[in-house]
Amino acid sequence: MLLDYDRLGWLKVALLGFTALVAAFLLLPVVFIVLLSFGSSRWLAFPPPGWTLKWYEELFADPSWIEAALTSARIATMTAILAVAIGLLASFALVRAQFRGREILRGLLLTPMVLPVVVFAIAIYAFFLKLGLGGTTIGFVVAHTVLALPFAIIPIATALEGFDKSVEDAAIVCGASPIQAKLRITLPSIRIGIFSAAIFSFLASWDEVVVAIFMASPTLQTLPVKIWGSLRSDLTPVIAAASSLLVALTLALMVVTALLRRKLQT
Amino acid sequence: MKLIFASVVAGLMATTVAKADEMVFTSWGGTTQEAQTKSWAEPFTASSGIKVLQDGPTDYGKLKAMVDGKNVTWDVVDVEMDFAIKAAKDGLLEPIDFAVVPKADLDPRFSNENAVGSFYYSFVLAWNKGAVSGEPASWADMFDTKKFPGKRTFYKWSAPGVIEIALLADGVPADKLYPLDLDRAFKKLDTIKSDIVWWGGGAESQQLIASGEAAFGQLWNGRVFALEKDGADVGVSWNQNLTAADVLVVPKGAKNKDAAMKFLATATSPTGQAKFAEASGYAPINTKAKAEMAADVVKGLPDAHVDGQINLDMNYWAEHRDEIAKRWYAWQAK
Amino acid sequence: MSVEAQQGIATPRIPAGLGGLLPALILIGLFFVVPVLALLLRSVTDPAPGLQNYAALLGDGTYARVFFNTFLVAAVVTIVTVLVAFPVAWMLAIMPPALASIMFGIIILSMWTNLLTRTYAWMVLLQRTGVINRALVSAGIIDQPLPLINNLTGVTIGMVYIMLPFMILPLVGTLRAIDPMTLRAAALCGASPLAAFRRILLPLSLPGIAAGGLMVFVMSLGYFVTPALLGGTSNMMLAEMIAQMIQSLLNWGLGSAAAFILLIVTMSLYALQLRLVGSKRSTGAA
Numbered sequence: 016m017l018l019d020y021d022r023l024g025w026l027k028v029a030l031l032g033f034t035a036l037v038a039a040f041l042l043l044p045v046v047f048i049v050l051l052s053f054g055s056s057r058w059l060a061f062p063p064p065g066w067t068l069k070w071y072e073e074l075f076a077d078p079s080w081i082e083a084a085l086t087s088a089r090i091a092t093m094t095a096i097l098a099v100a101i102g103l104l105a106s107f108a109l110v111r112a113q114f115r116g117r118e119i120l121r122g123l124l125l126t127p128m129v130l131p132v133v134v135f136a137i138a139i140y141a142f143f144l145k146l147g148l149g150g151t152t153i154g155f156v157v158a159h160t161v162l163a164l165p166f167a168i169i170p171i172a173t174a175l176e177g178f179d180k181s182v183e184d185a186a187i188v189c190g191a192s193p194i195q196a197k198l199r200i201t202l203p204s205i206r207i208g209i210f211s212a213a214i215f216s217f218l219a220s221w222d223e224v225v226v227a228i229f230m231a232s233p234t235l236q237t238l239p240v241k242i243w244g245s246l247r248s249d250l251t252p253v254i255a256a257a258s259s260l261l262v263a264l265t266l267a268l269m270v271v272t273a274l275l276r277r278k279l280q281t
Numbered sequence: 282m283k284l285i286f287a288s289v290v291a292g293l294m295a296t297t298v299a300k301a302d303e304m305v306f307t308s309w310g311g312t313t314q315e316a317q318t319k320s321w322a323e324p325f326t327a328s329s330g331i332k333v334l335q336d337g338p339t340d341y342g343k344l345k346a347m348v349d350g351k352n353v354t355w356d357v358v359d360v361e362m363d364f365a366i367k368a369a370k371d372g373l374l375e376p377i378d379f380a381v382v383p384k385a386d387l388d389p390r391f392s393n394e395n396a397v398g399s400f401y402y403s404f405v406l407a408w409n410k411g412a413v414s415g416e417p418a419s420w421a422d423m424f425d426t427k428k429f430p431g432k433r434t435f436y437k438w439s440a441p442g443v444i445e446i447a448l449l450a451d452g453v454p455a456d457k458l459y460p461l462d463l464d465r466a467f468k469k470l471d472t473i474k475s476d477i478v479w480w481g482g483g484a485e486s487q488q489l490i491a492s493g494e495a496a497f498g499q500l501w502n503g504r505v506f507a508l509e510k511d512g513a514d515v516g517v518s519w520n521q522n523l524t525a526a527d528v529l530v531v532p533k534g535a536k537n538k539d540a541a542m543k544f545l546a547t548a549t550s551p552t553g554q555a556k557f558a559e560a561s562g563y564a565p566i567n568t569k570a571k572a573e574m575a576a577d578v579v580k581g582l583p584d585a586h587v588d589g590q591i592n593l594d595m596n597y598w599a600e601h602r603d604e605i606a607k608r609w610y611a612w613q614a615k
Numbered sequence: 616m617s618v619e620a621q622q623g624i625a626t627p628r629i630p631a632g633l634g635g636l637l638p639a640l641i642l643i644g645l646f647f648v649v650p651v652l653a654l655l656l657r658s659v660t661d662p663a664p665g666l667q668n669y670a671a672l673l674g675d676g677t678y679a680r681v682f683f684n685t686f687l688v689a690a691v692v693t694i695v696t697v698l699v700a701f702p703v704a705w706m707l708a709i710m711p712p713a714l715a716s717i718m719f720g721i722i723i724l725s726m727w728t729n730l731l732t733r734t735y736a737w738m739v740l741l742q743r744t745g746v747i748n749r750a751l752v753s754a755g756i757i758d759q760p761l762p763l764i765n766n767l768t769g770v771t772i773g774m775v776y777i778m779l780p781f782m783i784l785p786l787v788g789t790l791r792a793i794d795p796m797t798l799r800a801a802a803l804c805g806a807s808p809l810a811a812f813r814r815i816l817l818p819l820s821l822p823g824i825a826a827g828g829l830m831v832f833v834m835s836l837g838y839f840v841t842p843a844l845l846g847g848t849s850n851m852m853l854a855e856m857i858a859q860m861i862q863s864l865l866n867w868g869l870g871s872a873a874a875f876i877l878l879i880v881t882m883s884l885y886a887l888q889l890r891l892v893g894s895k896r897s898t899g900a901a
Contacts, residue, residue, distance in 0.1 A: 137861060
């Protein structure tokens with residue numbers, strides 16, 4: 016009864032109300048940033064003394080912001096793909112295979128999340144210098160994938176653990192190959208886990224600043240690095256404008272996806 | 282046979298020449314680096330044909346790692362002066378080639394064997410006019426919570442500035458500041474500790490004062506300059522202003538050392554310094570630069586406020602960096 | 616026997632399915648363990664061979680305080696995040712899909728703005744002269760602005776904000792996998808909602824809580840951007856201190872020693888968590 020939406024009674028109202036509050040909490044800074052990007056004051060003052068589009072003009076006039084955003088997106092996408100692929104394979108092994116030292120291995124695979132990032136940054140940078148991978152996109156993606164891997168493994172493994180394997184086994188008994196069974200039964204069932212893994216890995220790379228500083232080169236400047244530099248010297252709502260554009264982009268993407276899905280279903 | 286030999290040599294030399302056509306300049310990013318690019322890198326490329334690639338932000342860990350790893354990708358780096366002194370001690374820097382970089386007109390306060398000045402600045406006392414009644418005049422006023430109530434903001438990191446301010450406010454004469462009496466400074470700071478809001482970066486300091494979140498504080502003069510230019514209602518006192526500097530260094534093992542030295546000559550030239558100072562509000566480290574600057578800009582420089590100006594002792598800080606840092610963070614964590 | 620074995624598919628002598636771990640092991644082994652060990656070695660060789668760095672860290676009150684403070688903040692953030700995330704995840708697990716998509720959209724949108732920008736926004740929102748305080752004062756709810764920033768409150772708000780999605784999403788997955796029949800059966804047998812919650816729903820959602828909690832706790836330990844901007848100096852976190860040692864003081868021996876201590880303590884907590892919650896309930900079991 017607790018998991019039946021229509022039979023919760025007063026609990027439903029309470030939970031819904033709380034969820035709405037949390038939604039407002041989550042949206043507050045985002046709305047704030049969008050509003051600030053149109054404010055005429057350089058300082059993050061609210062309410063702003065006036066409204067203007069000049070920060071957006073500045074943003075579009077400066078190609079380095081757009082370049083930085085594209086670089087970040089490129090690296091984050093590659094990181095997410097790699098991390099989810101490696102994480103998926105690893106999760107199956109960690110959840111299904113029985114062997115000694117499984118816990119230790121799992122702990123090992125999670126250590127990139129535990130070690131202070133700056134230590135990893137220096138270590139991987141020095142290592143890449145020897146290999147000649149410093150300042151290369153491949154090096155950047157590898158370094159970020161290491162950081163993202165725990166974020167991919169945890170959601171996928173959790174989802175996989177909650178999945179009832181007998182359905183997959185039934186498919187095999189009915190004639191599917193193990194791979195087919197996994198592709199058509201298991202993966203769709205754990206799709207929230209895979210989705211979370213992809214999002215977390217992407218964001219782990221997208222927002223990452225410390226390793227990014229070390230991996231940076233004149234041609235490889237990511238958005239967080241650029242923002243970091245800007246914040247040190249001068250506060251400017253151009254950053255708010257850049258963030259708002261990304262929010263608008265994401266919203267547009269989500270709306271389009273939702274509409275497409277509805278069309279495909281009718 | 283001769284032809285083949287000649288073309289091979291030409292091919293090899295072509296590669297070498299191509300490499301010498303570039304160098305990498307690294308600074309802290311944001312508007313400061315943009316101003317440095319406009320004032321130094323672009324004229325340099327125009328006159329020498331050497332391309333200047335921009336990298337950043339400056340990261341001391343990365344600098345050490347690349348020198349240690351003998352794979353140095355930065356040719357000229359903008360660093361804080363007390364770091365430069367320490368880095369030189371640690372063997373991380375190339376000596377400056379003063380045959381290429383004219384030394385004569387450089388402000389001796391801000392250059393040494395391994396570093397030439399990039400720009401210098403002062404810590405000044407700034408306040409939000411709406412949040413403060415009356416005008417604070419000296420650092421001692423920052424510690425007077427009765428006359429000037431409200432939050433104060435100071436620089437968060439262990440660096441030259443705050444400790445000297447506390448000592449000056451406690452009555453230590455400017456020429457007796459060093460060696461620093463840390464106990465006395467921390468005792469003085471304890472009297473206002475609960476009213477302090479710390480700033481970690483230039484943008485934060487501006488935000489705090491502009492919003493009135495902090496009534497007044499110790500700020501870099503360049504940041505106050507930006508606030509005033511933007512019409513924010515701030516007041517500033519240059520009394521007892523404390524100078525500090527950023528310097529340009531060449532990491533040991535830099536791949537384009539010759540180009541780097543030539544770049545330094547342009548950056549420290551009177552014209553280069555004048556242009557940068559006008560764009561940034563920071564002060565030139567070339568004594569002849571003022572002649573090339575507009576009069577009203579010169580008025581706003583630390584140079585115009587040498588009365589009561591105090592030079593923070595970078596050498597002292599480089600010597601005692603570690604122990605001061607330890608005491609500083611211990612005090613902050615209390 | 617596994618289904619594959621029953622079908623007569625040859626199973627190699629290594630346990631089945633281990634091959635999947637290979638790419639992960641190569642990645643972590645080559646690009647994490649090797650470089651990091653090289654650096655951590657400096658903790659006992661830099662500036663001179665010996666354990667002085669560790670002695671300095673463990674004997675000094677400041678470092679102990681920073682360690683303690685870091686774990687305290689991480690614990691507080693994790694607990695608050697779990698408490699806030701659970702009701703939301705519960706709703707998301709059973710809501711009609713249309714409403715759920717909107718909420719998911721909001722969650723993802725909140726993660727999309729750059730971390731630094733979001734933290735700055737909180738700075739402006741939480742300041743004494745910030746939006747929240749001004750709104751509360753003009754509404755007459757309080758007459759003095761609340762200290763919402765430069766203290767543990769500010770850090771907690773800022774970090775819970777960032778961590779919520781990491782807790783909500785895994786938890787939704789776990790909750791959705793619970794069969795509603797179990798709870799209906801409990802109701803039929805006369806269990807009160809509270810009993811059903813305590814004895815069925817909560818235990819069954821533990822894997823999701825543990826997984827999300829682990830991520831949030833560990834991430835909080837390593838964060839320094841948000842605590843640096845929203846916390847006071849007495850809330851200095853370990854990550855910031857280590858960054859100072861490595862990047863400002865260039866004392867790699869001390870920095871790596873501190874990092875190593877953090878690593879050991881965290882992995883010990885992880886091992887403890889495994890033993891308590893049971894290895895079946897952590898990030899995977901057959």
